Structure formats: structure tokens, C-alpha cells
Amino acid sequence: MYVSARDRKLLERLLADDREMTVGELAEELNVSARTIHRDLQGLESVLRRYGLELVKKAGVGIRLVGEKKQKQTLAAELLHLSHREYTPEERQLMILIALLEADEPVKLVSLANDLNVTVATVSLDLDKLEQTVEAYGLSLIRKRGYGVELTGSESAKRRLIGELLFRHVDEHEFLALMKETIQRRSDDPLDTVAEKLLGLVDRKKLAVIEQQIEQVKETFPFTMADSSYIAFVVHLALAIERIKRGEAIHFDPRDLQALQATREYEIAEALAESLERAFGIDIPKEEIGYMTMHLMGAKWRSRQGMVMEEPSLAVGMKAQQLIRFVSRELGVDLSTDRTLYEDLVVHLKPALYRLEHGMGVANPLLDQIKQDYAELFAIVADGTKQLFGDVSVPEEEIGYLVLHFAAALMREKKGWRALVICSSGLGTAKILATRLKKEIPDIVSLEQASVFEWKEKDASAYDLVVSTVPLADEAGSYFTVSPMLTEEEARAIREFLERKSAAEKRMRKESTAQRNRPALEAMKAVRRISETIIHLLDGFSLEVVKGRSVHELLADACRRLERSGVIVDADVVIEELRRRESLGGLGIPGTTLALYHARSFAVLRPSLTMYRLDAPQTVPGMDGEPMEINTVVLLLGPSDADKEMLAVLSEVSSLLVKDEQSLAVLAHGGEEEVYSLVSAHLEQFFDHYWTSTKE
The missing domain is CATH 1.10.10.10 (Winged helix-like DNA-binding domain superfamily/Winged helix DNA-binding domain)
Structure with missing residues (x-):
């Protein structure tokens, strides 16, 4: 044909x-x-x-x-699989760009013309249009008569261009399908489609080996990586290995590399690099490990537990709270008590801001649809980010994702059906479909999202409705395959399906699935761990006025006092850990007079919260890197083996430090009883929310 x-x-x-x-x-x-x-x-x-x-x-x-x-x-x-004897101008320009990225030397225009079955003049016009594209990445096209054309610029810029081309022109599901297909295909088979050409930039035989190496270190990841970020990371590693073998080196500012080496993500990247070196028989330089670290720090993560306790997340948490308050004021709807919205925003914003600060960018293929469906909300969120993130320009693609979080929050309180949404990533597309589902079917009250990689672990009978943007295996049971934007016909079919379910059947299933998904004994154990952590924090709480001592002196005294009371077993170990955390970046909370010093260590036996009011303000580095004056030090400690329930409580304490102006005023100037009342009320509210969620 x-x-x-x-x-x-x-x-x-x-x-x-x-x-x-x-x-x-x-x-x-x-x-x-x-x-x-x-x-x-x-x-x-x-x-x-x-x-x-x-x-x-x-x-x-x-x-x-x-x-x-x-x-x-x-x-x-x-x-x-059609053999493309003819390409659209956009496809042709993309093919030229791929050829230049693959080439080790200048490419002759006549060679490009022959490959694409066009004239040299057409190729020359295509190159004119490509110049603006590559300049946006800090790259240049060198064109000379008798020399040909060559793409020049830094190796990191070329890799960023390759990565963005892949994810702009190949959606996640198509990418997964093509990845499997190209691994099985002979390496000398022709690559005809643009998607296959793009995948040809990655040695497909290496992908399976790379995934095996990642699996070996996966348990050290701080959280579960979203599939979209996982795919991007696998592709990045394949590109890196390919180009390391070709002698293409990444260059890194030594100061930036030193800062990255102090992070947890660098430790993970270093372990993975050692594994990859053994698998491929290559030497991976520290600069490449630094680049791997940047990908891990810019990755999207699924789990929320414990994330707010990290000091960069606390700084982001303040921005998230400010954005929530801004949107709430503009909409006239109070979203400040929506815990899920706050946690989701922190999880999204932390890597998003890192990506923006380092020019990594993000694609949002359904941006136009989001702007159309949520025009007012989009304008409000865009205005909010401009006012609150003035030092960082937030592109519309990121704003689109933020809008989806707020759209989901606005629908959260409605009662009705339980639904599971599956897509190739479990994040972006699933979030869009989830929002569309709730818009079209307001009676959906509980909506979980999962990726293609995760759905086999799900019990389909626990949900009234299962929808997927991609075909699932035969054993998946009954589900709807729909488009990410959910057409009216698809929504109508789902509504008819739900209408056929009787209220009695739904209630019976909810009761039985609640028993299956939340066994009573496990739920009660989790509640006990939550309550025990809260009791430890409140029982050990104190606020002491400190006179004539520096921050480091008061921390040392505080740790030794906690050692004497049996909270920690080795004060010196905890002091050293606190200093290490401080070396990674400022601990002062911008916009307040508070500093949060915290650590998790094997030397800490039980969670502890204590506060220290200074008799005179002291200057410390803020989390934004700027010096700031503080009058209060908050010391929050936890064991290194803290379970997820304990981490959830510790994160909740951290979130109180960025909650609102009224809470900040009490923390910065209130007496011990007043601060204790604030903390205990906040944790009581958290416990009530947790207890209610276990019974749903």
C-alpha cells in the first residue's frame, strides 16, 4: 500500500x-x-x-x-510499518536532525537529499528552519560549501535534545511497544518511521541489560519512580553508554558536581554506575554520575510518605501552601485543609522546580485540552506561579499539570463510585483521565491511578470501575479502554455501565473489598504506630529559652540532654548528622524566623520534637540560599529505620512550619503551652483524618 x-x-x-x-x-x-x-x-x-x-x-x-x-x-x-517514500516537512526535518545527531563528522547535503528523496535545495530550506530549533538548546549548525553540515555544541545539550525529541514524538505507550519490538528486531532491519528512527538513536540491545542493573539498585530508591521518569532514565543511560563508548564526554562545573556528591541521589547513581561498568566493560566518569544524579533529582515520584521531612521539600512545601492559599482566595473555595492536594503538590513541585532551574524542561501533550477545559483555573494558577515563583519562570506545560492537581482537589469531596485508572505512566495521562472522569461522572468518590507495570498487583474486584488508556492482557478482567481525554461516547458507555449496578450490590462489594484491602488487624497496627509516634512527640515536647549560645552550641547541649533522657544513645553521632545536613544547604525557613534542624539516625531510639527560643536573633543560611535572621530552632529527630507511619507523622510536624501565618506567629513568638496546644491540635487533626481513611 x-x-x-x-x-x-x-x-x-x-x-x-x-x-x-x-x-x-x-x-x-x-x-x-x-x-x-x-x-x-x-x-x-x-x-x-x-x-x-x-x-x-x-x-x-x-x-x-x-x-x-x-x-x-x-x-x-x-x-x-509503511515504508516512507515521502515524509511531511516536519518529519523530514526531524529525520535530518536525527542524522546530524548520529553523525561523527559533517554530513553532505546531497547524501541527506538522496536518503529523503528530495532535492538539495529542499534540504537547505529544511536546515534554515532547524537552525532556530537547535539554538534553543544551545547548539549550532555549521554549514560550509564543500564541507557539508554539522551539529555542534555541548554533549549535555545534544543528549537533552535527543531525550526531548523522543518524548515529544513518541508517546509513552507507543514508546513501550516500540521498545519491546525493537529489542526483538534484528539490528540490521531498516528503521522507516520517525518513531523508529528516534529509537534507533538508542542501542535497543542495551535496554534490557540496563533495566536489569536498575532492578538491582531499585530498592535503594527513596520512592517509587513514575514510569514516565523511569523510561526517560533508561533512555538516558542507554544514550550515555552509547556516547561514552564514542568518546563523547559530559562536562560539569566542579562546584555543581561537589554539591551533587553530597546528596542521596548521588549515592544511588554511583552504585548504579558501578553495576553498569561491570555489565558493559566501560569506565563511567564522575561527571556522568553527576548527570545521572540530576536525572534522579528531576524525576517524578509516586510515594508521598516522608517526603516533606526533607529540607528541600519543606522549602517547596511553603511554596505549595502559598499557592493553595492563593488559588483558594481567587476561587472562593477553601482548599487549605486538603491534605492530598498539599502532598501531591510537594511531590510534583520538588522535581519540577529542579528541572526548571537546570533547564531540563517537561512535555505536556494535552496542554491545549487542559487550557480549554479549565480556562479560569489555568489563568489563576498561572497568575499564582508568576507571583510566588518570580525567580523561576514556570512554563505552561508545568502549569497544566498543577491545574490538574487543583481540579482533582475541587472534586474530592463528592460521594459515589470507586474507580481505577490505568495508563502507560501512572502519572500525567492517568491524572488527566482521572480529572476528565470526575468531571463527566461526578459520583466517583475514590479514584486511584496506576501504571501498566503496576496493574497486575491490583485487585480489580476492589473497584466499581476500571478504565485504561492502553490495552491490557486478557487476564485483566472487565475494563474500559478509553482515550486520555475521554470522549462523550466513552463517558456515556461508562455511565450506562455504572447505572446497571444496583446500590445494594455496590454497598456489598465496598464492604467486602474493604475487608480484602484493609485487613482489620493491619489497619489497627498502623493506627497504633501513628498514635505511638504522636504520643512520643507530645510527651517529649519542650520549648526552652536559650541565652548566650550559638545555634551549634544549643544543638550540642540539646542532643546531650536527649541522650541523658534516653531518646538517643550517642549524642555525638546525632550532632555530626545534624552538621552534615546543614552542609547540604540552609535550614532557615524563608519568610519566617524559624530554622528546622532534623535528622534520622540509628542513634535515635524514638521520635523527638523540641524547640529553642533564642534571646537574640542569629543569622543562618536559609533554604533558598540567602542569609536570614532566626529566633527559634526546631529540632526534629527520628530513627533511621522509621516505618511509613512514623515518617507520615514527622512529615506532618514539618508541614506545620509552613502551614499559615497564624501558625507561624505562634511557633515564632508563643509560649510553651500555646505552641504545645497548636502542635497537639494539628496532630490530633492528622490522626482523625488517618483514622477516618482506614474505615472507608
């Missing part, structure tokens, strides 16, 4: 959406006239008949591709 590049794009668009689309929509997307679309559609009818498909046209409504799902999949597969 042969179809032109434009016809192929038109077919792919019709196959991608079950809803009616107008000729005007198609013309705008393909950047041609409506008359051209009409002419192309007539020419495609014979192609569609061969696959048992037809175009149904409704006056005033639009055009829709109709036929059996299996036949649509067959046509889609044929288009994917």
Missing part, C-alpha cells in the same frame, strides 16, 4: 479519535485548506474499503471512521 505523507497523517488522525470531526478541524490540524481535505478524503475511500472501513459523514456534525476495532488496528499497524 502506498499513501502520501499527508494522507497518512489524515488516516492516523481519523484512527486516533472515535468522535466526529469537522473538515475545518482536520484542515487546521494538517495546515491545509478544507477543499484539500475533501479531495484527500475522496481518494482514501478505496484504501479504507480494503480494510472493511468507511467514512460516515453527518451534515452539521462531522466525519467519523466506522468499522470493526480489529480492522482499525490492522490499518494502524500497516501505517506504522
